[in-house]
Amino acid sequence: MRGVVMHGPGDVRVEDRQVPSIVDPGDAILKVEAACICGSDLWPYRGIDADFPEGGRPMGHEYVGTVVEVGRDVTNVRPGDFVVGSFCLSDNTCEICVDGFQSRCANGGFMGDTQAQYTRVPQADGTLVVVPGGKPEDEDVIASLLAASDVLGTGWFGAVAAQAGPGKTIAVVGDGAVGLSAVLAAKALGAEQVIAFSRHEDRAALAREFGADVVIAERGEEGAATVRELTGGYGAHGVVEAVGNQVSMEQAIASCRPGGHVGYVGVSHGVSLDGQSLFFAEVSLLGGPAPVRRFLPDLIERILAGEINPGKVFTSRLPLEEAGAGYRAMDERKDIKVFLRP
Amino acid sequence: MRGVVMHGPGDVRVEDRQVPSIVDPGDAILKVEAACICGSDLWPYRGIDADFPEGGRPMGHEYVGTVVEVGRDVTNVRPGDFVVGSFCLSDNTCEICVDGFQSRCANGGFMGDTQAQYTRVPQADGTLVVVPGGKPEDEDVIASLLAASDVLGTGWFGAVAAQAGPGKTIAVVGDGAVGLSAVLAAKALGAEQVIAFSRHEDRAALAREFGADVVIAERGEEGAATVRELTGGYGAHGVVEAVGNQVSMEQAIASCRPGGHVGYVGVSHGVSLDGQSLFFAEVSLLGGPAPVRRFLPDLIERILAGEINPGKVFTSRLPLEEAGAGYRAMDERKDIKVFLRP
Numbered sequence: 093m094r095g096v097v098m099h100g101p102g103d104v105r106v107e108d109r110q111v112p113s114i115v116d117p118g119d120a121i122l123k124v125e126a127a128c129i130c131g132s133d134l135w136p137y138r139g140i141d142a143d144f145p146e147g148g149r150p151m152g153h154e155y156v157g158t159v160v161e162v163g164r165d166v167t168n169v170r171p172g173d174f175v176v177g178s179f180c181l182s183d184n185t186c187e188i189c190v191d192g193f194q195s196r197c198a199n200g201g202f203m204g205d206t207q208a209q210y211t212r213v214p215q216a217d218g219t220l221v222v223v224p225g226g227k228p229e230d231e232d233v234i235a236s237l238l239a240a241s242d243v244l245g246t247g248w249f250g251a252v253a254a255q256a257g258p259g260k261t262i263a264v265v266g267d268g269a270v271g272l273s274a275v276l277a278a279k280a281l282g283a284e285q286v287i288a289f290s291r292h293e294d295r296a297a298l299a300r301e302f303g304a305d306v307v308i309a310e311r312g313e314e315g316a317a318t319v320r321e322l323t324g325g326y327g328a329h330g331v332v333e334a335v336g337n338q339v340s341m342e343q344a345i346a347s348c349r350p351g352g353h354v355g356y357v358g359v360s361h362g363v364s365l366d367g368q369s370l371f372f373a374e375v376s377l378l379g380g381p382a383p384v385r386r387f388l389p390d391l392i393e394r395i396l397a398g399e400i401n402p403g404k405v406f407t408s409r410l411p412l413e414e415a416g417a418g419y420r421a422m423d424e425r426k427d428i429k430v431f432l433r434p
Numbered sequence: 435m436r437g438v439v440m441h442g443p444g445d446v447r448v449e450d451r452q453v454p455s456i457v458d459p460g461d462a463i464l465k466v467e468a469a470c471i472c473g474s475d476l477w478p479y480r481g482i483d484a485d486f487p488e489g490g491r492p493m494g495h496e497y498v499g500t501v502v503e504v505g506r507d508v509t510n511v512r513p514g515d516f517v518v519g520s521f522c523l524s525d526n527t528c529e530i531c532v533d534g535f536q537s538r539c540a541n542g543g544f545m546g547d548t549q550a551q552y553t554r555v556p557q558a559d560g561t562l563v564v565v566p567g568g569k570p571e572d573e574d575v576i577a578s579l580l581a582a583s584d585v586l587g588t589g590w591f592g593a594v595a596a597q598a599g600p601g602k603t604i605a606v607v608g609d610g611a612v613g614l615s616a617v618l619a620a621k622a623l624g625a626e627q628v629i630a631f632s633r634h635e636d637r638a639a640l641a642r643e644f645g646a647d648v649v650i651a652e653r654g655e656e657g658a659a660t661v662r663e664l665t666g667g668y669g670a671h672g673v674v675e676a677v678g679n680q681v682s683m684e685q686a687i688a689s690c691r692p693g694g695h696v697g698y699v700g701v702s703h704g705v706s707l708d709g710q711s712l713f714f715a716e717v718s719l720l721g722g723p724a725p726v727r728r729f730l731p732d733l734i735e736r737i738l739a740g741e742i743n744p745g746k747v748f749t750s751r752l753p754l755e756e757a758g759a760g761y762r763a764m765d766e767r768k769d770i771k772v773f774l775r776p
Contacts, residue, residue: 187668188692196692196716198667325540326529341709350530350538350722360709367683367705371698371722374538380692380716 095208097148101139112212117165120216122157152207153179154241168217174227175220178384184218194385235403240391244402245384247273253355253378254330261285266334267295269405269429274332279303316346350374406431437550439490443481454554459507462558464499494549495521496583510559516569517562520726526560536727577745582733586744587726589615595697595720596672603627608676609637611747611771616674621645658688692716748773
C-alpha cells in the first residue's frame, strides 16, 4: 500500500509500505476512505518537537474508513462497516472513559499511520463508531465525518469546556481548522453571541459562515479589551483557545470574565502560566487532547442530518500521492486544512 | 478604639485608632464582636509581599459584628443586627455576583481593618448577611460564624470547585485552617472519601474530626502516588489545594484524575504552571479569592443547626490586646488559627 512518511523537517514522502495486520485481538484493520493533514503535523514539519526515527515517521491520525478485518475480541464493529474513530484510542469502559475523558483512557494511546491506504486501529471496540447507513455517497459528507475524527471533535470539546450554551457569549482564539470548528460548535450548542478572532479574510468568512456574529482583528490585550467592550465590560462567558502559545493563552484568559470558562485545545507549546495571575483571573480552565469519542455519536447524527457542515474546513482535496503539496499549502497558510484521498 | 497595626515584618502593635465613620452612603459601621488572624496575614509578617505605608498597616479582614450605624442607601441591614460578612466586598447585583463570583464583583474590593473594636464595611448591602436570632450566646457558635467569614468560606469554595459530592473521593492539600475547612466542606457536601495530607498529629486529628477518612503523610509525587493507590490507580475525583506554592500546586494536580477538578484556594506565591503538563493532565482548574458571600446564608444555617463546627480551627482565643502573641503562635505553627476578642 501507499503511505505518507516524514523523514525530517519539510521532507514528506509517499512510499510503499506494508499493509497492516491484526496484532492484538482488540484490533481492527481499516481501508482508509479519507484522511487529512492536521495542524499538529506541522510542528515536526517545521522542526519543532521533532523526533524522526530510522526509516522516518509515518504520519496521520485522522480517518474514516471501512472495516476489512477485526481481531477475535472485537464485537462492536465488523467487516464492511463504515466507521469514524477518534485520534485517541480508548477502551471506553474504564472510569476515566465513563466520565467522558476517553482521550485519557487508563488503557489508551494515540492513533497513528492514517495517511495511508490501510491502517490498524487498536482498542477498536472503544475507539470506532459505526456510521448508520454505511459509506455516504457524497464526498462532502465524508469530509464532514472525517473532520469529526479530530478537528471538529476538538473544537467541540473546546466549546463544551468553555460551557457554550444559550445566553452565553463565547469567544474563540485561533482561526485554524480547530478554532473555526469551535465557532461552529459554540453556535450549534446554542451560544447567543460568538466572537471570533481573525485577521485573514478567507478564515473570517468561514467563521461567519460557521456562526460567528463578530470577527475581531485585534490580538492580545487589545483583543481582550474589545471582547470586554462587546460584553458590558465583563468579558466573554466562555473562551476557546485553539492555538497553544503564550500570547493566545493569555489572550484567552484575559477575554474571559471572572467565573467564566476557558477551554484550551491548542496543543500547548512553550506556555507558562503565572499562578498569581491565574488565581486573580478566577476563571475555570479545562483543556487537553479532546475526548472526541464522547461526542462522536452526536456529531455523526448532526452531520448526517445536515445540521452542520464541518467539512468546509477542508479548503482543498488531493490524492494521497500529492500529500507533500498539501503539507506545503498548510505550512504556507494557503489552505486551512487538506483532505487526502488514499 | 483599639486596633492592630503592623509596622514591619514581625512588628505587630495594638494601638489607639480613630473610630471609623460612614464615608459612602452604602457603608455600615460594625462593632466588631470577634476577629481573627489569617494565614495570609503571615505573608507580610514574614516580610513576603510586604508593603508598609507610613504609620503602618491596619490588619484583619475576617469579622462578625453588630451594626451600629448605616449609610442612607443601606437597606438590607440595620443597627442592632448581628452580621457576618465576607472578606471580599460585593454589590451582589452585577453579572459576576449574580453568577456567584462575588469575590470578583465588578464594583468590589477587599475588606480590611477588622482586627479592631470597630470597622467600616463598604457595600454593606451586598457584603453582609444578618444572622437570624441575633448574637449567639455561645462563643463557640460565634467562632464558627467568624470562620465562615473567610477560612470556612474559602475551604468551602475549594471543595465546591473540586466538585465534592456523593460518590466522590476528594483529596485536600494543606493542613492549615483553610485545608481543614475544606475537609469539613467536602464531607458536608457528601463526598464518599476524603483524603487529607498532613504530617502534624494535632492537625491530622482535627482533619479526622472534620471528616477525613484517610490522612497521608507523604508529599509531592509520593503523596500523589498514594492517592492513586487509594483510588484504583485513577487519582482523586477532586482535589483542593490550600497552600499556594509550587510543590502544593503540582501535588494537587498530580493527585487528580484526568477529567477531575482541582479547586485551588491557597493564595498563589511564586507558582508557575507549565502549559504542556497542564494540557496533558487534563484536569479542570478553578481557584482564586473565594466568593464567600455565595455560601454565607447556607453556612450560617448549617452552623446554627449545629451540623458543622468550623470554629474548631481556632486553637486559641486571645484578647485583642494580645494580638502580637497570636501572630507569633501562628507564625511558629503552635496555633492553627487565633481568635481575637476586641
